[in-house]
Amino acid sequence: MAARSLARAALPVAVIAAQLGMMAWADGESETDPESEQEQALFRGMPDAEGRLEVFGFCGSCHSIDLVLQQGLSRPVWEQVLVEMVRDHEMVPLQPDVRVKVLDYLEEYYGPDRKALGSG
Ligand code: HEC
Numbered sequence: 001m002a003a004r005s006l007a008r009a010a011l012p013v014a015v016i017a018a019q020l021g022m023m024a025w026a027d028g029e030s031e032t033d034p035e036s037e038q039e040q041a042l043f044r045g046m047p048d049a050e051g052r053l054e055v056f057g058f059c060g061s062c063h064s065i066d067l068v069l070q071q072g073l074s075r076p077v078w079e080q081v082l083v084e085m086v087r088d089h090e091m092v093p094l095q096p097d098v099r100v101k102v103l104d105y106l107e108e109y110y111g112p113d114r115k116a117l118g119s120g
Helices: 003-008 013-020 037-042 052-059 065-069 075-089 096-109
Strands: none
Touching: 052 065, 052 096, 075 096
């Protein structure tokens, strides 16, 4: 697995945001505005909430985002996954505020109850 070259290809979140023209992201509110099917498909069904763009952008840049979304882990385990991505797979450490957003999102929707699938 060519993690080294893939790491350089990591998409800045801003680029993805720009591509989507997601102005809603700026104020962090889009509940009133139902997502288009296109957007749902792009985000692989990830619930539209704070942190989604960060998780999608950072965690889907080296491997499929599905690799992340198929998990159902508790927060401490997600924290460990992030440590391993940096230590073993050359992920650039996340900025503290981004890290919190990513962990909040993963804990909320991809915890052991896997709320994102509506099974919790
Ligand atoms: C710099 C590249 C890179 C980034 C960025 C990255 N990963 Fe990974 N990740 C890897 C590699 C390489 C593997 C192992 C090879 C594979 O299975 O594709 C992996 C595997 C995984 C696995 C499978 C279990 C494991 O430990 O092998 C999970 C879960 C995971 N990553 C989660 C994440 C999350 C969550 C993020 C975002 C915070 C993330 N990854 C960002 C490179 C990366």
